[in-house]
Amino acid sequence: MEYTESKTNDIIVLKLFGNLDMLNAGILKERIRESFAQNEFKFIFDLEGVNFIDSSGFGLIMSLNDKLAESGGGLRIANVSKTIQQIFRISKISSVILIFESLDEALSSFKK
Template sequence: MEYTESKVEGVTILKLFGNLDMLNAGILKERIKESGSAGEIKFIFDLGGVSFIDSSGFGLIMSLNDKLAAQGGGLKIVNVSKTIQQIFKISKISSVIQIYVTTEDAISSF
């Protein structure tokens, strides 16, 4: 998995590419771990380039959301494919993590 990073209005936007699975979740986990020392607590994951998420990826998203929320921030998801969106609904993740159509909508929700 690869990602690009940008910041808008104090929000870190990670645009993800590839699979978010057991083999790749550690890359993202390390990046977020670094955020604590930098004071970053507001994140958006753009999943437009993600073709597959397994249970490790979903678990990572949930734990990061909890960690960031406890610090007064949060995690928002944008640009989700129909397949992944269905999995979010079935697993009820979409009832816990907010999913937005556009990055602008996600930024303004903070």
């Protein structure tokens, strides 16, 4: 898995590419750990380039969502493919994490 990173105000946007699975979740986990050390607690995962998410990826997303909320920040997910949207619905992740059709909508949601 690869990612690009940008920052809008105090929101870190990680655009992910490839698979978010057991082999790659550690890369993302390490990047997030760095942000926590710098008191950065608002993230958007842009999943437009993600083809597959396994249980490790789902676990990371859920764990991160909880930690960010406890720290006064939050996690948003944007640009999810239809296949992953369906998995999110089945696993009920979509009832816990805010998911948006576009990056702009996800960014705006932090202002509310």
